[in-house]
Amino acid sequence: MMRPLEGLLVLDFSTLLPGPLASLVLAEAGARVVKIERPGRGDEMRSYEPRVGEDSVNFLMLNRGKQSIAIDLKAPDALERLKPLISIADVIIEQFRPGVMDRLGLGYEAVRRLNPKLVYCxxxxxxxxxxxxxxxxxxxxxxxxxxxxxxxxxxxGAPVLPPVLAADVAGGTLPAIINILLALRQRDLTGYGCHLDVAMGDNLFTFLYWALGEGFTGNGWPQGGQSLVTGGSPRYQVYRTRDGRYLAAAPLEDKFWEAFTRIIDLPEPLRDPAAPVETVKAAVAERIAARTADDWRAAFAGQDVCCSIVATLEEAVSDEHVAARRLFAHALKANGGEIPALPVPLAPVFRPVATRATAPRLGETVDPMLSV
Incomplete structure (x- = not known):
């Protein structure tokens, strides 16, 4: 089956995470992605630890199946050398501060004169x-x-350091992919590309829809630890078990709460929605702390209670459901061996059967379309 983006050429000037992850998804969907890297050092991510061979595992994970051209963008002939590729490219992704690409002669206004169909993100x-x-x-x-x-x-009461790079991925990568695909569809209709302004800070507000709703309607701006999904309810909490593990309990709806409180044997008066919140939280915590994680896993098995034992990452990737979904079926070839490739948010229908691919060595691509 032909992948949906086969035949598209993406020039990726970005480094580190948001742009490279966006171009990885496009590559997995069939696009040809050419990384434009600085000579000698390349993408900053190449130098990160831990390393697998010459490059970091971070770089390898994010750049599987791409090509690499090393070129000094500050060199006087850089634009001339890149013109053949720019003239046939479908997408450019760049991640510099505003104005940098303009100073290099590679800003949107300059490149669209070469290629009006270009989608510039x-x-x-x-x-x-x-x-x-x-x-x-x-x-x-x-x-x-x-x-x-x-x-x-x-x-x-202090903010907790997040373990995921939500701004980069949810605020940068995913909106970039969405808007690139929308722009390509618009190009199908109009014949012209456009300049996409994707701001990670802007896009994080989308995830606070519930908090914005509370604040804008005069119900008070929510605070950490006080709202429904930030720790202010016994129905959305993390509780410690007897053996030092944790139970993530999210029985928000009444039917789930009724099943949950019945299983943990919470006293009837405390099951009432009008019961004092802190009293209920303390009582639930006491009951969860009385039994081990395995005890609770068995007690909740087969029940509609929206409860989970907090898994380690090692446990999560070994989960039988993950195996059944073949989430890590694709492989990354590196340093003479293989490791599972980074899963990307593409529906299985848009991806080929399990593949094995490598990340590019710096400047390895010898492209007949690139002037030398």
Missing amino acids: SVTGWGQTGPKAQVAAHDLNYMAETGVLGLSAGAD
């Missing part, structure tokens, strides 16, 4: 315009300044 932290457009930041900063981090209160 700029991924930045704060967007192409606005007071923060030139401010340097990382994932943690975007979550801090958009209010996301402030809603993640720990036991002492």
Whole structure:
């Protein structure tokens, strides 16, 4: 079966995570992706630890199945050398601060004169315009300044350091992919590409829909540890078990709450929605702490209660459901061996059967379309 993006050429000027992960998804869907890297060092991610052979495992995971061209974008002849590829490319992804590509002669206005059909995607932290457009930041900063981090209160009330790079992936990568595909569809209708301004900070607000609704309607701005999904309810909590494991309990709806409280034998008065929240939380915590994780796993098995034992990552990747879904069926060839490839959010129908691919060595691609 032909993959949906076969025949498309993507030039990826980005480094690190948001842009490269976006182009990885496009590559997995069939696009030809050519990384444009600086000579000598390449993508900054190549130098990260741990390493597998010459490159970091981070780089290998994010750049499977791509090609690499090493070129100094500041060189006087860089634009001339890239013109043959730009003229036939379908998509450009870049991740520099606003204005950098313009100064290199590779900004949208310059390249669209070469190729009006080009979809040009700029991924930045704060967007192409606005007071923060030139401010340097990382994932943690975007979550801090958009209010996301402030809603993640720990036991002492301090924000909890997130283990996932939500701004990069959910605010950068995924919106970039969505808008690139929309722009390609628009190009089918109009014959012209466009410039996409993807701002990670902007896109994080989407995930706070419930909090924005509370604040904008005058019900009060939610605080960490106080709202329904931030720790303010016994129906959405993490409880410690007797053996030091944790139970993630999310019996939000009444039917789930009724089943959950029956199984843990919570006293009838505390099952009432009008019961004091802190009293109920303490009583539930006491009951969960009385038994081991395995005890609770067995007690909740086959029951509609929306409860899970918190898994380690090692346990999660070994889960029988993950195996049945063949989530790690694709392989990444590296340093003479293989490791599972990074799963990407593509429906199975859009991906080939299990494949084995490598990430490119720096500058390995000798392309007849690239002037030398």
